[in-house]
Amino acid sequence: MNRRDALKALAGLALCPLCAPSGFAAEGAHWGYEGATGPARWGDLDAASKVCAVGLQQSPIDIVAPIKSQLPPLKINWAKTADTIVNNGHTIQLNFAGGSTLAVGANTYKLLQVHFHRPSEHMIAGKSYPMEAHFVHRADSGALAVVGVLMSTGKPNAAFARVIASMPAKEGPPVKADAGFNPNDMLPKKLSYYRYEGSLTTPPCAETVEWLVLTTPITVAETDVAAFAKLYPLNARPVQRDNRRYVLMSG
Numbered sequence: 001m002n003r004r005d006a007l008k009a010l011a012g013l014a015l016c017p018l019c020a021p022s023g024f025a026a027e028g029a030h031w032g033y034e035g036a037t038g039p040a041r042w043g044d045l046d047a048a049s050k051v052c053a054v055g056l057q058q059s060p061i062d063i064v065a066p067i068k069s070q071l072p073p074l075k076i077n078w079a080k081t082a083d084t085i086v087n088n089g090h091t092i093q094l095n096f097a098g099g100s101t102l103a104v105g106a107n108t109y110k111l112l113q114v115h116f117h118r119p120s121e122h123m124i125a126g127k128s129y130p131m132e133a134h135f136v137h138r139a140d141s142g143a144l145a146v147v148g149v150l151m152s153t154g155k156p157n158a159a160f161a162r163v164i165a166s167m168p169a170k171e172g173p174p175v176k177a178d179a180g181f182n183p184n185d186m187l188p189k190k191l192s193y194y195r196y197e198g199s200l201t202t203p204p205c206a207e208t209v210e211w212l213v214l215t216t217p218i219t220v221a222e223t224d225v226a227a228f229a230k231l232y233p234l235n236a237r238p239v240q241r242d243n244r245r246y247v248l249m250s251g
Contacts (some may be wrong), residue, residue, distance in 0.1 A: 009194070039237050047207060052205035055207050056188060057197055058205060059122075059211060060121035060122040062239045063125070066170075066194050066249035068251060070250075075102070076101075077103070079097070079100045082183065085177060087169070089171040093113050094114050094181065096113060096114075111144045112136050114133055116131055118199075120150050132151060134148055148213035153221070153222040154220075157220075160224055188214060188218050190216045193250050194213040194248070196245055196247040198211045198245075202237070
């Protein structure tokens with residue numbers, strides 16, 4: 001089994017801790033965003049997380065010089081509701097029932113969940129944003145595709161406001177999501193995107209992710225960002241070396 005196949009074999013684990021069905025972190029070494037269990041130490045946590053330190057396709061990255069390319073359009077067909085919402089100890093996450101899909105060229109993925117980071121994990125030409133949403137999708141093959149949505153402060157976003165109003169204040173089991181939450185309302189009108197091969201941004205940092213970071217940010221209320229920050233003031237991995245990876249940008 002070569003290195004790439006071995007990493008793909010971890011795809012089942014790759015969705016944890018952020019996509020575990022229960023919403024809780026996967027069993028294993030404790031990790032966080034600061035101190036002895038922070039990002040600089042993730043590679044030392046256990047054998048499964050070693051790639052956090054030695055991987056050559058780690059995420060997030062600072063997108064500095066993308067190459068304009070003829071990329072296929074993102075065909076998003078999401079339901080207008082989420083199933084559950086959970087505070088899993090690392091972020092706020094909404095889980096989706098079956099039926100929501102993302103198609104990119106010949107590849108189709110099922111939407112599993114969306115979770116949030118503060119500040120943004122990806123940077124654009126050195127610029128960070130107040131927050132970033134990650135819509136995690138998985139193909140039947142186990143391949144992952146994550147749509148990253150950068151979040152600026154300004155005009156309120158109704159969908160994110162519902163997340164803030166309904167998010168559990170403490171870590172615990174999933175609860176029913178606000179029926180009025182529509183994930184489609186967290187997308188900008190223009191779906192142009194940056195594309196590159198990368199990894200999960202949390203342990204085990206498996207390099208199994210096709211990143212699709214939208215070029216146009218959405219705006220959310222500053223008060224909603226502040227409310228999220230009361231629970232998670234810092235839950236973003238620092239940018240990683242691009243190691244000469246090409247980042248493509250749709251027209």
